[in-house]
Amino acid sequence: MGKIRIGVIGCGSIAKHRHLPEYAANNEVEIVALCDKVEERAAELAKEYGARSYKDYEELLKSDDIDAVSVCTPNYLHAPISIAALAAGKHVLCEKPMAISEEEAQQMITAAENNNRKLMIAHNQRFVPSHVRAREIIESGEAGKIYSFRTSFGHGGPEGWSADGKDSWFFKKEQAFIGAMGDLGVHKTDLLRYLLGEEFTEVAALVETSAKKGSTVDDSAVCVLKTESGIIGTLAASWSYVAKEDNSTIIYGEKAILRLEEDPAYSLIVQYQTGETVKYELGGIQTNESGGQSNSLVVDHFIDSIRQDTEPAISGAEGLKSLRVVLAALKSNETKKFAEI
Known part of the structure; x- marks a missing residue:
């Protein structure tokens, strides 16, 4: 297996300070695409990480060269974006809280099972x-x-x-x-x-x-x-x-x-x-x-679960x-x- 190719959807603080630096520090990862509805925010970070930038997450999910995504958006978008990503065949690391209702969370878990993809919730x-x-x-x-x-x-x-x-x-x-x-x-x-x-x-x-x-x-x-x-x-x-x-x-x-x-x-x-x-x-x-974030190990665990085909410690069921x-x-x-x- 080559490097795991990553897309990050939502380029606010949690992506900037946790997800992106931790993906960049992992030798098994290549950051290929970033997305934010504020175009300049995604473009600026994409330049820093040598990745493509998108305004529309649906466009990003059409890319065949993305294996997994981090969902770092406002809470109400966690479920719809995660479900769309899982349906597109991408593994998903989703920020917490995983969803805004039990029904949504359940739909995310079902989408992961139906598409045989990992769903992990970022409880660090x-x-x-x-x-x-x-x-x-x-x-x-x-x-x-x-x-x-x-x-x-x-x-x-x-x-x-x-x-x-x-x-x-x-x-x-x-x-x-x-x-x-x-x-x-x-x-x-x-x-x-x-x-x-x-x-x-x-x-x-x-x-x-x-x-x-x-x-x-x-x-x-x-x-x-x-x-x-x-x-x-x-x-x-x-x-x-x-x-x-x-x-x-x-x-x-x-x-x-x-x-x-x-x-x-x-x-x-x-x-x-x-x-x-x-x-x-x-x-x-x-x-x-503490301006400088230490590694939360969340990203490393997510990548390991994909590479070794194991259930993430904080699966969708645990998140629910x-x-x-x-x-x-x-x-x-x-x-x-x-x-x-």
Whole structure:
């Protein structure tokens, strides 16, 4: 097999800072085409990467010299573009949240199956070294029975990060569908499912728009979650953490407490019931603050799954399970009752 030939659809910040540099750094990849409805944006990046540029994704998908695409568009376009790409015989790496409804997500999964193509959702938190190590500790039984958790993901908002700043699609309900809970919360529902090795069964949520004037989506959400075995905890997602990003998780077990990405020096601290504390320096998590992004490993995993013909770790089915928690949280906020997942 020669190099995997890549097209990137949507040339905003996530493509510019994550997908394109990571594809460029992978020796098995050739970036051949870029697409954005803002023509100059695609053209400028295409020049940098020696690729063709398109304004219309349907034109890009007609090309026979593209094996796979990244879908880095506003949320409401994730499903239609992914489905079209899969139908055109391309493998798809899609940004999160994978879709804006369960029906759309299911259609994406079906399209991948029907066309025998890979569909991966870009949940990068599963590849963070501290998260991988924490899962091993939990899985091995070293922390004993897990009782509860708390996790939060917040920063000052996408205007400091998005290509369009304050005018970004992130703030427009018709394009984003969901705000901080979809941008950040879905990362954490995926991470917790991965760490705990269990599915969530119930959620109660409060979802508010308090920090971003003129926004039609949520910017602060707090959820109470319960897993099938009865592990309970809280998840906060917010665009109102103005001074510093918070991307931390604490797992409370029978024999140990695991503190993930809480301490600036140690990405994982395990405090044992015996009084012993183990501090791990495993390299940090990617943040939207640190201009230079470290490799998230998402692209490398996607390319490996194509080359080795294996199921990606975060398949469409996995992406849907993480999305369901977010959809249930929205339902809970509307009904003011617990929602079953």
